[in-house]
Amino acid sequence: MDKDLESTSRRDFLKVSGAAAIATAGWISPRAAKGATSAPIIIGHQCDLTGGISSWGYWHDKAAKAAVEEINKAGGIAGREVKLVTEDDETNPTVGARKFRRLIQFHSADFVIGSVHSGVNIASTPVAKELRTVYIPQGMAAEMTEDKGNRYVFRVGSDTYSQAAAGAPWVSANIGKKWTFIFADYAWGWSHFNEHKKVIEQVGGQVLADIPVPQGSKDFIPYLAKVPAETTELYSIFFGADSVAYFTQSKQLGFDKRMARYTMLCTHESISPKDIQGASEGIYLLEYLPRQLKYKDTPHNRKLRSLVHIDPVDGREEGGNRVVASSHYWAVWESVWLIKAGIEKSGWKSKKDTPDWIRAVEGMELKESFAHPQGDKVVRAQDHKAVIDFWMSRVENGEINVKFKIPKEEVAKKFPPRVDLTKETF
Amino acid sequence: MARPAPGGRLRAIQIAGGVVLLFLCAAPYLLGTYFRVFVTEMLIWGLFAMAFDIIYGYTGMLSFGQSTFFGAGAYAVGLTLVHAGSGVWLALGAALLVSLVLAAVIGYFAVKVSGHYFVIITVVFSLVFFRLTLQYKAVTGGDDGLSFQIPALNVGPLALSFYNPVVNYYFVFAVVLLSFLVCFLVMQSPWGRIFVSIRENEHRARLIGYNVERYKLLAFMLSGLFAGVAGALYALTFRYSNAALLHWTVSGQGVLWAIVGGAGTLVGPFLGTGLMVSFTDYIGFWFENYQILVGAVIILMVIVAPRGILGVLMGEGGKGGTSGGR
Numbered sequence: 001m002d003k004d005l006e007s008t009s010r011r012d013f014l015k016v017s018g019a020a021a022i023a024t025a026g027w028i029s030p031r032a033a034k035g036a037t038s039a040p041i042i043i044g045h046q047c048d049l050t051g052g053i054s055s056w057g058y059w060h061d062k063a064a065k066a067a068v069e070e071i072n073k074a075g076g077i078a079g080r081e082v083k084l085v086t087e088d089d090e091t092n093p094t095v096g097a098r099k100f101r102r103l104i105q106f107h108s109a110d111f112v113i114g115s116v117h118s119g120v121n122i123a124s125t126p127v128a129k130e131l132r133t134v135y136i137p138q139g140m141a142a143e144m145t146e147d148k149g150n151r152y153v154f155r156v157g158s159d160t161y162s163q164a165a166a167g168a169p170w171v172s173a174n175i176g177k178k179w180t181f182i183f184a185d186y187a188w189g190w191s192h193f194n195e196h197k198k199v200i201e202q203v204g205g206q207v208l209a210d211i212p213v214p215q216g217s218k219d220f221i222p223y224l225a226k227v228p229a230e231t232t233e234l235y236s237i238f239f240g241a242d243s244v245a246y247f248t249q250s251k252q253l254g255f256d257k258r259m260a261r262y263t264m265l266c267t268h269e270s271i272s273p274k275d276i277q278g279a280s281e282g283i284y285l286l287e288y289l290p291r292q293l294k295y296k297d298t299p300h301n302r303k304l305r306s307l308v309h310i311d312p313v314d315g316r317e318e319g320g321n322r323v324v325a326s327s328h329y330w331a332v333w334e335s336v337w338l339i340k341a342g343i344e345k346s347g348w349k350s351k352k353d354t355p356d357w358i359r360a361v362e363g364m365e366l367k368e369s370f371a372h373p374q375g376d377k378v379v380r381a382q383d384h385k386a387v388i389d390f391w392m393s394r395v396e397n398g399e400i401n402v403k404f405k406i407p408k409e410e411v412a413k414k415f416p417p418r419v420d421l422t423k424e425t426f
Numbered sequence: 427m428a429r430p431a432p433g434g435r436l437r438a439i440q441i442a443g444g445v446v447l448l449f450l451c452a453a454p455y456l457l458g459t460y461f462r463v464f465v466t467e468m469l470i471w472g473l474f475a476m477a478f479d480i481i482y483g484y485t486g487m488l489s490f491g492q493s494t495f496f497g498a499g500a501y502a503v504g505l506t507l508v509h510a511g512s513g514v515w516l517a518l519g520a521a522l523l524v525s526l527v528l529a530a531v532i533g534y535f536a537v538k539v540s541g542h543y544f545v546i547i548t549v550v551f552s553l554v555f556f557r558l559t560l561q562y563k564a565v566t567g568g569d570d571g572l573s574f575q576i577p578a579l580n581v582g583p584l585a586l587s588f589y590n591p592v593v594n595y596y597f598v599f600a601v602v603l604l605s606f607l608v609c610f611l612v613m614q615s616p617w618g619r620i621f622v623s624i625r626e627n628e629h630r631a632r633l634i635g636y637n638v639e640r641y642k643l644l645a646f647m648l649s650g651l652f653a654g655v656a657g658a659l660y661a662l663t664f665r666y667s668n669a670a671l672l673h674w675t676v677s678g679q680g681v682l683w684a685i686v687g688g689a690g691t692l693v694g695p696f697l698g699t700g701l702m703v704s705f706t707d708y709i710g711f712w713f714e715n716y717q718i719l720v721g722a723v724i725i726l727m728v729i730v731a732p733r734g735i736l737g738v739l740m741g742e743g744g745k746g747g748t749s750g751g752r
Contacts, residue, residue, distance in 0.1 A: 049714045050714050050715070087710075087711065088710065088714045092670065093569070093570065093571050093666075093668050093670065094571075094666075094668055094670055094671065097664060098467070101460065102707075105458070105463065106458075106460035106461075118570065119569050119570040119571065122570050122571065122573065123570075123666055123668070125573075126573050126665060126666070130589065141570075148573070185560065185563075185568070185569070186568060186569035186570055187569070187570035190563070214560065215569065
């Protein structure tokens with residue numbers, strides 16, 4: 001026998017092989033066979049629990065958990081329990097794509113509700129097709145349900161295309177025609193710019209400048225200094241700490257006096273005007289579900305708000321300081337219910353029935369209800385985008401007040417489908 | 427220099443290494459779909475950490491700039507496939523060329539300084555290329571990244587699809603194994619010995635007549651080349667590239683994996699990558715602020731086992747510094 005081998009003690013060998021065993025622990029664990037019709041339906045949630053949009057991710061997580069709990073309390077879907085598995089994408093496209101894969105291949109998710117970060121969504125959409133799994137992203141970049149999308153990707157909420165169609169015509173006609181854009185320098189910000197530019201030019205407005213700002217910028221002054229003096233309308237789109245920096249510094253430089261400021265509610269999401277000492281006072285913004293209960297005081301909306309425990313005015317969490325992601329959390333709630341509606345309509349039993357689910361949801365009309373408290377909507381067959389109502393609002397005395405509602409029929413006029421995903425094979 | 431490991435321990439490690447190699451050969455047939463991709467990813471990151479270790483563990487230069495070459499390799503594959511409509515082999519060739527040329531250019535300036543200045547210059551280069559990638563969004567996709575389709579890989583009469591995870595795994599495994607063998611031969615050659623002599627005493631290496639800057643540049647280019655290969659494999663596996671891949675924090679991960687596994691070795695970085703990536707993947711599901719735990723593990727490792735896990739296994743846990751070429 002080899003002398004070295006002879007002197008290999010059992011302890012030495014166990015120590016070395018132990019390290020390898022730790023590294024591979026769980027890899028080869030037997031998994032319960034899925035596919036039996038009594039097995040739970042697994043919904044994966046690719047959620048921004050940490051990172052730049054974690055203040056929204058908190059509410060998305062809460063909404064998804066509440067929806068699954070309510071569905072299970074009422075007997076599940078088609079008699080089957082629903083199981084929610086959540087993975088944190090760290091608001092990072094590379095991590096997000098890996099977590100998307102993990103949700104499907106490790107946790108065996110049947111459907112996945114996506115991040116609100118457009119970069120994460122764009123990284124995940126090709127994987128959705130590759131793994132033949134329905135993906136309902138919450139990010140707003142229009143491309144995800146157009147040239148960068150595929151037949152497995154659906155929306156319940158709005159996107160930059162519908163937002164531009166809803167808000168830009170009225171703002172251009174009533175506030176100002178000379179627009180400058182200052183926005184987050186990634187897919188979402190660019191998508192806002194491109195979509196608005198098209199609508200503004202259609203309605204006779206003019207784009208004077210586009211000013212992309214790298215994410216995480218603390219100092220906005222060099223970017224604000226580029227805003228042309230003749231601007232009548234300064235359009236901004238940021239999230240989180242960047243939003244606060246934009247509101248504060250544009251106010252300090254007197255932009256609120258020299259021109260109108262307009263944005264999507266996204267820029268004010270999870271931020272109360274009261275918490276930023278009037279920095280956003282007077283700003284116009286487009287909401288996708290009013291933050292104040294009084295502007296959508298329906299039993300269904302009241303019930304949803306009670307489930308996530310928020311106050312009627314600021315949307316602040318009871319017993320805490322967090323402010324609800326009011327224009328986005330409902331879409332996560334409704335995404336879970338859309339999955340249910342699709343399963344019930346198509347008779348979906350397992351992943352192999354996913355094409356039937358897709359065909360059933362293409363063109364589905366959703367009536368305002370406990371499942372869909374935001375309002376009636378249509379999930380358009382051609383581009384899988386949702387046609388929904390919007391609200392034009394303004395920050396006044398530290399509150400976000402609705403000025404008027406923009407019905408979905410009005411939005412649809414400037415929001416025709418640009419692709420036809422129904423032609424794509426599975 | 428490192429104390430030689432007792433024969434018994436060394437042999438135990440060799441046996442365990444053989445078992446791991448056998449496991450890797452059969453992995454696609456032993457693992458489920460997720461872990462098949464997971465091990466593929468670990469091999470890629472392990473190669474990246476090993477590439478970093480050429481410059482750090484063997485040559486004694488701490489670089490936070492290797493992510494530039496990883497990102498360059500990934501983007502070279504993506505852009506060649508998207509814009510040139512080329513095949514996989516040409517895309518891989520482009521990745522090798524781009525990362526090698528970039529490493530030569532950056533290395534030319536970086537190796538003129540040492541110590542803290544070298545660390546800073548590598549971080550600065552990394553940030554410059556990261557910002558450029560963000561800036562030229564129309565080409566690179568910036569923050570959102572670039573998704574692309576991978577054509578079939580032509581090997582003789584065979585057309586192999588990267589969308590088949592078994593093909594993808596074996597391709598990555600073969601390239602990583604080949605890269606490991608090339609690095610092993612280089613480190614056993616006079617070049618490898620000169621790298622170690624520069625790490626151990628740069629002044630003495632200069633006095634005995636070696637052109638230290640030239641060998642540092644050589645080590646930097648080798649490291650950049652293999653980091654670029656890892657980036658290319660990443661792009662082929664995930665069909666995606668993103669500006670974030672060039673950020674210096676990606677280099678930071680390579681640094682940690684190499685140190686945890688055992689710097690100054692070729693096996694240690696793979697071991698560190700395997701353990702740390704598994705740890706974060708598992709813990710991350712249960713504890714969203716898992717990076718706190720990762721930090722604690724690293725602090726513990728640096729204090730208790732400065733030579734990394736491989737050092738502990740070889741009975742050298744208490745010795746400081748890197749452990750010499752193995």
